[in-house]
Amino acid sequence: MKSIALYTLTVLIWGSTWLAIEFQLGDIAVEVSLFYRFSLAAILMWMWVGVKKLPMNYTRRDHGFFVLLALCNFGLNYLVLYWAQNYLTSAMTSIAFSMLLIMNIINTRLFFGKPIAKRIYSGAILGVLGIICLFWPQLQQFDLSNGVLVGLLLALSGTFVASLGNMVSVRNSHQQIGVMQGNAWGMLYSAIGLLFYVIISDAQFSLSAPASYWYSLVYLSVFGTVIAFACYFALLRNIGPERASYVIVLFPLVAVALSTLFEGFIWQTNTFIGFSLVLVGNAIVLTPTKRIKAFFAARSLQQKSSIPG
Known part of the structure; x- marks a missing residue:
């Protein structure tokens, strides 16, 4: 039950951050906004x-691994994915980032030698196909230009960096480092790194932004960073990265649901198909093989008993 609660909370929070990020764009440079976000998150984590x-x-x-965690999960991956969106639509970025699920499966096998159940691969493929269906109308307008290729490479690179950060978190758990302690150090190093990056770049510190910017910043720092990362890294420890990372392909479902409520998004056939594929894939990934076999065995026994002798 604890893992289910962590899983649900992670999906709901990170799924809603797509909407919150919209209020972060335009007024203040992305790297400055990320510095504000992780600085506030670091302060809150250290207070905790x-x-x-x-x-x-x-x-x-x-501490070397804390720096790697900061680089891979709290800094470089965000910057690269934001850069990618200069060339790609949010749909294409979402699809590229959903590949984190596949990357985590492969990296878990490479770094920890952990055998991966066949159902995990099946569920992962269904999840990625579901995301593609969900954004199919945007993909039909896809123009494979040089700029788009750069964007795709950036998005996949940012996703791979995030996957390496997930592996660092798993390593820290194996060393009995608490999720909160690891995140506190990681977010502190991230804030310091982003500060240096802003200083050497052309970005300017600014506080001139509408109230919606600051409200969304607080939400992203408290919920999208402190709480969601704590839940997600706890899941990595409890159920493994190959299963925990399926939350990635569930984010767009929450984003679409919120867009339906607040932005008048209209569901099409591809929306229903995409939702269905992602949910079925999620069920396959999270349901142990023993339970599936027990379910079908019980159904078979029930059908036999119902047949008149």
Whole structure:
């Protein structure tokens, strides 16, 4: 039940951040907004570990992995994906990022030697196909120009970097490093790294933005960063990255649902097909093989008992 709650919360929060990010674009440079976001998140995380009096002393090697976590999950991956959206539609970026599921499956096998159940591959393929169906109208307008190729390479690179960050989180869990402690250090290093990046870039610090910008920033920092990452990394530890990362292909479902409520999105045939494929894939990934076999065995026994002797 705990994993189900973490799974649901992660999907709902990160699915809603797509809408919140819309209010972050335009007024302040992306890298500055990310600095604000992770700085606020780092402050909140350190306040939390301080109140809980959690141990925060780790080896230099552990701090090296905290820096990697910051680079891969709290910094570089975001920058690269934002850069990708200069060349791609949000639909194409979403589809590219859904490949995180496949990358996590492969990297889990490579880095940890963990065998992957065949149903995980089947569910992953259905999930990615579902995302493609969901955005099929936009894909039909896809123009394979040089700019789009650059965008795709950037999006896939950012996704791969995020996958490496997931592997770092799994390593930290194996070393008995708490999710909150690892995230607190990671977000602190991320804020410092983003500060240096802003300083050496042409971006300018600015506080001139409408109220909607600041409301969305608080939401992204508190819910989209502190709470969602804590839930997601706990899932990586509890059920493994190959299953936990299926939340990635569920985000667009929440985004479409919110768009239906707030932006007048109209459902088409491809929307229903996409939703169905993603949900079926999700069920396959999360349902242990033993339960599936037990279900069909029970159904078979029930049918036999109902046949008149």
